[in-house]
Amino acid sequence: xxxxxxxxxxxxxxxxxxxxxxxxxxxxxxxxxxxxxxxxxxxxxxxxxxxxxxxxxxxxxxxxxxxxxxxxxxxxxxxxxxxxxxxxxxxxxxxxxxxxxxxxxxxxxxxxxxxxxxxxxxxxxxxxxxxxxxxxxxxxxxxxxxxxxxxxxxxxxxxxxxxxxxxxxxxxxxxxxxxxxxxxxxxxxxxxxxxxxxxxxxxxxxxxxxxxxxxxxxxxxxxxxxxxxxxxxxxxxxxxxxxxxxxxxxxxxxxxxxxxxxxxxxxxxxxxxxxxxxxxxxxxxxxxxxxxxxxxxxxxxxxxxxxxxxxxxxxxxxxxxxxxxxxxxxxxxxxxxxxxxxxxxxxxxxxxxxxxxxxxxxxxxxxxxxxxxxxx
Numbered sequence: 493x494x495x496x497x498x499x500x501x502x503x504x505x506x507x508x509x510x511x512x513x514x515x516x517x518x519x520x521x522x523x524x525x526x527x528x529x530x531x532x533x534x535x536x537x538x539x540x541x542x543x544x545x546x547x548x549x550x551x552x553x554x555x556x557x558x559x560x561x562x563x564x565x566x567x568x569x570x571x572x573x574x575x576x577x578x579x580x581x582x583x584x585x586x587x588x589x590x591x592x593x594x595x596x597x598x599x600x601x602x603x604x605x606x607x608x609x610x611x612x613x614x615x616x617x618x619x620x621x622x623x624x625x626x627x628x629x630x631x632x633x634x635x636x637x638x639x640x641x642x643x644x645x646x647x648x649x650x651x652x653x654x655x656x657x658x659x660x661x662x663x664x665x666x667x668x669x670x671x672x673x674x675x676x677x678x679x680x681x682x683x684x685x686x687x688x689x690x691x692x693x694x695x696x697x698x699x700x701x702x703x704x705x706x707x708x709x710x711x712x713x714x715x716x717x718x719x720x721x722x723x724x725x726x727x728x729x730x731x732x733x734x735x736x737x738x739x740x741x742x743x744x745x746x747x748x749x750x751x752x753x754x755x756x757x758x759x760x761x762x763x764x765x766x767x768x769x770x771x772x773x774x775x776x777x778x779x780x781x782x783x784x785x786x787x788x789x790x791x792x793x794x795x796x797x798x799x800x801x802x803x804x805x806x807x808x809x810x811x812x813x814x815x816x817x818x819x820x821x822x823x824x825x826x827x828x829x830x831x832x833x834x835x836x837x838x839x840x841x842x843x844x845x846x847x848x849x850x851x852x853x854x855x856x857x858x859x860x861x862x863x864x865x866x867x868x
Contacts (some may be wrong), residue, residue: 496597499863506627507859508600510620516578516602521562527552535811541585555584560854563603564840576604601856610851611782614816615789621832621855622795625820628862632823634799638806641815645779646751649770650744665807676739754804758787761802812840832857
């Protein structure tokens with residue numbers, strides 16, 4: 493396994509310092525994580541990037557590709573309602589074919605499971621990532637910003653039918669599917685999934701859940717990811733309905749393309765998105781107001797306004813992010829090698845089985861990339 497180059501101790505001290513001052517409890521998480529759970533949460537596309545091994549009981553496992561899910565699981569296992577955690581340790585990913593990127597690498601970061609104002613928390617966590625990245629000595633950094641929920645609010649403003657709107661939102665982080673939607677394709681539900689969805693669609697939710705549970709029992713299937721039968725039944729029916737919802741009109745598709753093309757200094761980008769919004773814009777206006785407060789918070793915490801860029805189409809491969817997103821990038825490194833990354837994932841804890849709701853936002857920094865003398 494190829495290791496990334498080490499960096500001087502004083503540089504690592506400077507990079508971790510902003511996190512240590514943020515009031516987080518130091519923690520660690522098991523290196524081995526359940527493979528099925530990671531794929532369920534992050535998406536099947538992640539499989540090729542994971543180191544798959546055999547777990548203690550013979551089940552399939554993988555080396556942790558990052559810390560977010562691992563620490564969320566530890567947080568829930570401890571029975572904590574809220575918590576803020578600092579971590580520092582190795583993560584592991586298979587390098588893409590033809591790449592010489594490190595496969596075992598050091599991450600430092602913070603995960604915050606807290607109530608309170610999510611906009612303020614977003615600004616705090618992104619500013620911490622910026623400060624830690626800048627502490628490595630690079631002078632060519634940019635903070636790239638995005639938001640899965642901003643796209644959802646924009647879609648809602650267009651007044652699409654609920655199934656079509658839901659289908660379009662699901663496609664946001666799936667470029668191929670989004671391209672199909674914009675070209676007038678859509679989502680088909682076929683085979684066994686279609687028959688099961690049709691069966692469940694005609695039943696009350698409680699009965700649909702019971703039928704799905706019985707099917708699993710007969711087939712000897714154990715679901716992963718903490719999802720309850722009711723949630724999965726609901727998703728199957730929703731997908732079946734969305735397949736019948738039709739396609740975007742040419743005008744609607746053009747509006748979505750215009751939204752996805754927005755990439756500018758944050759203030760100008762927000763103005764452009766506002767101008768593109770449709771007639772049902774209450775949610776969009778609320779999201780834009782939240783973004784203006786978030787940007788003010790970033791500036792107040794020391795992030796230079798001229799180093800920020802809001803890109804409407806920006807998304808991340810990990811499927812559990814459901815709101816604010818960011819990456820810190822260096823001009824000296826290609827866009828596939830961010831110095832830092834993070835975002836909001838409020839829905840993850842519920843997918844892991846949490847009974848109560850709390851906000852969740854975090855970030856990680858790659859010290860070997862943040863260090864100005866490093867080549868990674």
